[in-house]
Every structure is written in structure tokens, then in C-alpha cells.
Amino acid sequence: MIDKALSGDVRAIARLISEVESETPRSEEIMRAMYPHTGRAHIIGVTGSPGSGKSSLVSKMIGTLRRQGKTVGVIAVDPSSPFSGGAILADRIRMQEHSGDPGVYIRSMGSRGSLGGLSKTTYEGALILDACGKDVVIIETVGVGQSEIDIVRIADTVCLVLVPGMGDDMQIMKAGIMEIADLFVINKADREGADKVAAEVRLMIKMFHTGDGWIQPVKMTSAATGAGLDELHDTIEGHLKHVRSSEEGAERLKKRLQWEVEEIVRRRIAKITESAWRERREERVIEKLLNKETDPYRVAQEVLDSAMGDFRSGQLL
Amino acid sequence: MFDKTILEEVRKLKEGYDASVEKSLGKQPERRESFTTGGGIPLKRLYTPVDIDGVDYEKDLGLPGSFPYTRGVQETQYRGRFWTMRQYAGFATAEDSNRRYRMLLDQGTMGLSVAFDLPTQIGYDSDHHMAAGEVGKVGVAIDSMADMETLFDGIPLDKVSTSMTINAPSSVLLAMYIGVAEKQGISMDKLSGTIQNDILKEYIARGTYIFPPKPSMRLITNIFDFCSKNVPKWNTISISGYHIREAGSTAVQEVAFTLADGIAYVEAAIKAGLDPNVFGKRLSFFFNAHNDFIEEISKFRAARRLWARILKDRFGVTDPKALPLRFHTQTGGCTLTAQQPENNIARVTIQALADVLGGTQSLHTNSMDEALALPTEKSVRIALKTQQIIAHESGVCNTIDPMAGSYAIESLTNEIETQAMEYISKIDEMGGMMAAIEKGYVQKQIQDAAYDYQISIEENDRVVVGVNKFTVEEEAGSLQLLKVDESVGTNQAKKLKELRDSRDNIAVKNALDSIREAAKDESANLMPAILDAVRCYTTEGEICGVLREEFGEYKENIVL
Amino acid sequence: MSDRKIRVVVAKPGLDGHDRGAKVIARALRDAGMEVIYTGLRQTVDQIVDTAIQEDVDAIGISILSGAHHHYFKAIIEGLAARDASDVIVFGGGVIPESEIPDLVKMGAGAIFGPGTPTSTCVKWLEGAVAEKRKAE
């Protein structure tokens, strides 16, 4: 299946992503097999508040990329219900015109409890698409407004989508999103007030920008009419060049690699300690805690002690 | 509305009653802790004059035929003449539907109501690949004026009024109707009828949109303008709450969203330079009636009052002919069940009675096989007879607005008007209906209500006889169903090919070029060019195809 | 331990605009913990099949109330077969005459639910069908 996927077979790619998304025992093997083939694709993140037009914009971006003969993979993340764990994944609706194009692969993911705007395995999904030959991989985050910051770790280029008439634009920037954007997209420019937002953003950039390096461009688009899409495309390409050739870009890549390792370590620790805790979490322990015969710190230490064996034996997922 | 001392007495009486009921509730509780209307408006145990103390008779109720029209839009109402009994029908080919129309006219239908198939409603010819499997299935397939000639064969168009459920391609179908009339030797100023022509509710609830909002609104105002000059008796729009309700809304939302759509059309027309005192007379509405009898009656009265007030206060309309809200009603399709279908006859009767007591101008009663398939001739006949029984046997038509003055009805009328106005204000704040649709606000409200409704049935909070209570083992297929032959699609495609081979294709090409030119010029009226095109048998798909190229296509906005 | 969610496409093929039922079902499936890809109106057979494959779903739920069920169930089931994806469960509902259901089942539809069916019935059926399918894998 891995070979089939690497040669571009859609069903196989889809299956691999499911395996990794469900964190099945095979997922580590899959990711290892993918790894040597990654690093080619341009990973673009599209983030912004709910309804700002991210999906519509992605759909238009796909169109532009396809006209240039590039293949495109998309991962679109929508929030999962905190109650049922289920989700209605609706970003795809706006991209359906590309269903049927063999050069486009679109995959919807539920955030499955993650809060940073992506799901735990969105990055792995993107890596699989990269390894399986997509020239560009676009990730659409959950439209959560303020905390969609995970994207900055995994994308080469992060586009922050803003729209006129939201009133809270300035709020968003204060919340620190400013730093994560590589470029700003003022979408719905067919509506009144887009110029004003653009001017405000430009002012903010001036105020915040320190010294040298990449100056975040501000682009106006309309996903409804298609206006500004070509320019946006050029700007994104320009940013990739910058990333691939500058000190800043190299630094970013190093950081990402660091984060990847940390993330794998963190996940493994979590997995093993959680299962060690699950094993110990019997009535008796709880009772002891209730009766103050022991304390949570001591129990935690015991859990970690018993987990140590699993770490050493290299038990994976 | 009442004398102060009398009110005081009533209030005292009521207090006594409340105390006594409270006492006995311990021993004998009511069926449920609280009661609401079908749409969730809380209902009191008992309404008295105290509840309608604030009603000013002249300002809030008035007389039939005068502002604010709460008691009806005609002076003599059904004592003058009954509502138009109008059964929505159409299926398969123009020949088949023509036969059904003649049957209906023989049976005493007073106006026709044409159901088109989905390809026709969405601007595709029968041989388009998107039309596969759908030709003639849920309405009649019309590709060119040739089909329209067959559809109305033997039916003099100056003698009937025809309602056409057509929206995105309204101009084309209206043009074909005018063309057929011309062939019958009838000039367009003699024609009366209605086109639905309400695109906003297509985006919200019905789904047969083609073009984006801006060009769609232009097509609509073009029709307003053209008809006011050339087809003066034509109702150029039927602003529809029916579909909003069927998509799941509550009664209050039905009123609110429909009138908010109405506001958007009035604003668009004023912006296009038209006078609301003139086009206001040609606006008509279309509502639903579900089972909650008193809520429905109150709803119609509230809608009339609210619309008149909006036109007068917001748009400064002064012509009393432009103020009344005239409406068609259809009974509620999704209240009808696939289980024990005969029970639906009873539901339709209740709903139709509410429509009449609410003062409708025309009515479609659904058939008992509603949830199973398109209706058979027999079930349509029963549905029509239900109206005739109400008209001739029930006696409710012999005095005007007999429910007026009921403490419960007047209270609910007030409540529905107030709650609907709250929604309208919210939509205003969002920047009007178009903006609210783009935000997905309206769709979300409707879907939430639809889901709540479904859950309330599944949790047995709402009883549907034969579905979640009083169920019986049924033998499947006890009712004979109508089935549309699969050959309609191929036949229709064959007819199209013959047409394209035999018509004057140079004229067609020129006509399409003119349409394209008119489409490009935002100040032009598209109607004349479309009329020329249908006269030389340009097909609907060809016309809409050019407009699709010029205008683009709408993409639905889903918020789940 | 893996958390394998049930993924399902809820599809509205063709020109049918009746989406109340499809949306109700989509929400019910979500509330039962499934991931639902809702494609919106006017989908072609190719779009639906492609979506199912790219999204690696367990099932396609088709909602049709326009009478075009025969055409679309057939085309979608054949479309899946042509893409070597016959393991995807196909089921659905809407206004479909009782007498025509056996025909759809023969084509390969797993189950058809008509008006008045509690959503919980649909949910339970799908959970069962997916469990069975996964056992077979």
C-alpha cells in the first residue's frame, strides 16, 4: 500500500492518511516510509476567522495552481464536536468543482479535540501528500479566530485571511496573530471597506515590524470574483523563494525539525503514560486518594515508574 | 379595548380561577407541565380580555379591506367570492400535464398552477447531462415554446389565471407564456397569473437557484418593470414563506424571513427607480399552514398587519391598493406522513380550514399520498373536494374573519407580529437579507428548528399519529402510486433534436447574441430580448446558458 | 490504541434541492460521533465517488426525494465499482416508493430509510454495517 501511495494511487493515499489519523499501530511505519520523500512540496497554511472565505479562497488557489500544471493536495480542518466527537466537515463543499480532477486531492479532517486550529495528525497528512508527489499542499485551519497558531510550525507560508466589516480585526492582531502571518489576505474585497482594513493592517505592520527580513505583504482578493488571485499567487511564490533562500527560512526549517522531534517524543510519552495510568486507575487507588492514604503526586510517580519499562522496551504506538 | 371597570372584574375573576386551579393541580396534574404552540410560543392556560387590553381596535384590527388589513384584504371577503382553488400540478410531458389541467378545470379548479421539472427550474434542457434521470420526474419538462404550446393546448389563456412555480429562469418561462398567448390571439395585457420569481428563498430553502444574487435581483426588477408596462394584471413575484417553513422553520420565522425577503425586493426595486405605490400592487405572497390551528390563523393575520405597517412606515407607501398582503397558501407537506396515508386527509382539512379562517386568497391542498410520490388523480380530487367542502358546507365563509376577537387568537397575533419583528430587526442589523443569507444566519435558524422538530418527534415530545403513537402494522403499498415513465427523458431529447433541426437557427443565434449584449449592459431590460428569443424557439437551456456565461453561477452557502 | 471514527459522505446527487432530510441525517450522524462530509446540492456521480475515495469514507449516504433514485443509486454503485471501491457502503433515504427498494438493494444498496424513520434507526444500522465491514477487512 505504501508503494502504491508513493506512486500516486488515490485510494492508497487516502488509506494511509486514515491510518495515521487514527493513530493505528502502523502509522509510525508509514511515516518513516514517507519521510525520505518529503520536503519537496510547498506547504501553504490558510487561516483566519470563521466565514472569512478561507475555503472559497483555497478553491480559487487550486484553480490557479492547476492552470500552471502543478498538482495540489489540500487538508481542510473543521472543528469536532466536543460532546460527541463527531464533526460535520463542510470546507470541501466550496472546493467541489475540483473533485474529479486527478491532479487535486482534498481531504477533510475533524480537529478531534486539538485546540490550535489543526488536528493532531494534520501535519502527518500533509507530509504524506508531499511524499506522494503533490507539488503544493494547502492546509486550511479551523476558523477559530484567535488561537490557530499551530499552523505556523508546519507551513512554509502562512496566509492570514481578514475581511472587511468584522469590527474585531484589530482584536485579532492584538492577540498575537500578527506574528504568525507571512502575508495578509484581505478577502471579500468586492465588498465595501476592504481598503480600510488593508490600510489598517499596513499601519500595524509598520508599527510592529522590527529591523530587516521579510515584510508581510497585504493582498486584496475576492474569492467571489477571482480578483487578486494571480497576485496572491505570485506573492506566495515569492515568499517560498524567500524561505528557501534566506537565513530566516533556514532558521524556520530547523525550528520545525526540532518541533517535529519534540512532538513525537511528547506524543509517545503521553501515550505510554496514559496507558500506564489506565492500568493502575482502579477503584483501590481512587479510594486511597479519597481517604488521603496517598496523594496525587505519589500516584503520578508510581505511574511514571511503571511506564519506564515501556519506554525502555521501545514500545511504540 | 375594554372598559376599565369590566377589566378589573375580569382580572379578579381570573385570580380566583388561578388559585383554584393551582390547588387542584396537585391531585390532578395537567397533561404536561407547559404548553406551547407548534412553533414553541408559550401558551397560557386561559386567555381573557386582560390579555388583549393593549389592542386598539381601529389601529390594530380595523375593518376588512382597510389598513392594517388584519381582518382581511377584501371588504366582503368570501361573501363576495371564494378563494381561488388552485392545485399545483405538472409531471412528465406537456401532453400528460395538459390532460391533468383539463381534468382539474372540469372538476372546478379556478386557476392553474404549473409545476416544472427540475431541469426546467434550473435552466437545463432535457438533453443536458445534469438533467439525466430527472426529466419530467417532479414536474413538466419544458424546453422551448413548442412544449408550452402543448401544455396549454385548448386552454384559453385569457380565461384562466395561471401560476407558475418558476424562479431563476422566470423571465424565460413568462416570455414563453406570453408567446403562447400571442399564438392564441391574446395580447399580453389580457393575461393574469403569477410567477414565483422569488430568488432569495431559493438561496435560503428551495435550491433552484442559477445565478448569483446581483444579476438575479436585476432579472427580477427587469420583470417588475416590463410587466408594469405590458402585463399589468400579472403578479410579478410571489414572495414565499412556504418553502422556508417546509425546510424546517417555525411559524414566526416563516413570517419574519418572508417579509424580510419582501423588504429586500422592495428596496431593490426602489433602487432600480420603480415606485412602490405601483409595483406594490403586484407583489403577492405564499404561505404555509401546519397543524397548529390557532397558531396558523394568527400567523396569517399577523403577517398581513406587519406587511402593511412595513410598507407604510418604512417605505412611505400611500396607495391603499399597494398595502394589502395578498397571499396563496399551501397546506404543510412535511406534516403529512407516509404511514397511514389516509390520515393525511384529516390533517389537510385542519390546515385548509386554518388558511380560510386566516383569509387566504388562493389555496392548494396537499394530497394524502404527499409523502409517497406525486399525487394520483384520485388523491388530488379528494384534496380539491376538501376545499369545496370547507367553502360550501362548513359555513365559515359566511361571515368575515370569524376568529377575530378571540382572546387567544388576538394575543397570538400580537405575539407573532412582535417576534417576527424582532427577527426582521436582527436581519436589518446584519445589513439586510442578502447579508444574512451570506452569513448563513437564516439557513442556520431554519436548520436548527428542523433538527429540533425531528428530535421532538423521536423523543415523543411531539405526537405524530401513526408515526410515533397509535402505530399499526401496515401492508406496504396499500395505496396506488403515480409513476413517471423513464422514457420521458429520451422522448424529450428526441423532440429537442427535431426542433433544433427544423427551426430558423440563424434567428436563434441572433437572438442569443442580443441577450448576451443586453446582459452585459446593466441598464438594459432583458425581457424584450428574451421574448424575441423564445418566439423563434430558442430553448430555455440555450438562453440560460448564455446568461450563465455572463452572470456566473451561485454557490450555496451551507452552515451546518 | 487507535481511535477509528466512522467517516461518511452525505450526498445530494443531481438537481434535487430537498436538503432538509440530508441535513438532519448529517447532524444525527455527527451527534453519534461520526465524521460527516456533506457535499451540498447538485453533485455529479463523479464528484460523489471521488469525494468518497479521497476522504476514505466507510459509507456514502444518498438522500433523494426527486424520484431520480434509480438512476443515481445505480450510477454511484457502478462508479465505485469502476474505481475498485465496492467496499464503500452505499445507503440512503428520501421519498422512494417501497416497491422500488428491493431493486435498489439488488444493485448493492445496504439499506433505504423512508419518511418518518427515526434518525437513531439510521445511525444504528450504519454502526452495525461498518462494524461488520471492518471485521471483514
Ligand code: B12
Ligand atoms: C419539505 C419538502 C419540500 C421543501 C424542501 C425544503 C428543503 N430545503 O429540504 C420545498 C417546499 C422547498 C419542496 C420543494 C419541492 N418539492 Co418537495 N417535499 C417536501 C416534503 C413535504 C417533505 C420532505 C422533508 O423534508 N421531510 C422531512 C425530512 C426530515 O424527511 P426526509 O427528507 O424524508 O428524510 C427522512 C427519511 O427519508 C430518511 N432520509 C432522507 N435522506 C436520507 C439520507 C440518508 C443517508 C439516510 C440514512 C436517511 C435519509 O431519514 C430522514 C429522517 O426520517 C415531501 C413530501 C413528504 N412529506 O415527504 C415533498 C416532496 C419530496 N417534494 C416533491 C416535489 C415534487 C417538490 C418540487 C420538485 C415541486 C416542483 N415541481 O417544484 C419542489 C422543488 C424542490 C427542489 N429544489 O428539488 C415531491 C417529490 C415527488 C417524487 N419524488 O416523486 C414530494 C414527495 C411531494 C409530493 N408528493 O409531490 N419540497
Ligand SMILES: Nc1nc2c(ncn2[C@@H]2O[C@H](COP(=O)(O)OP(=O)(O)OP(=O)(O)O)[C@@H](O)[C@H]2O)c(=O)[nH]1
Ligand atoms: N462577497 C464575497 N463573499 C465571499 C468571498 N469569499 C467567500 N465569500 C462568502 O463567504 C462565506 C464563507 O465562505 P467560506 O469559504 O466557507 O469561509 P471559511 O473561512 O472557509 O469558513 P469556515 O471554514 O467555516 O471558517 C460564503 O458565503 C462565501 O460565499 C468573497 O471574496 N466575496
Ligand SMILES: [Mg+2]
Ligand atoms: Mg472553510
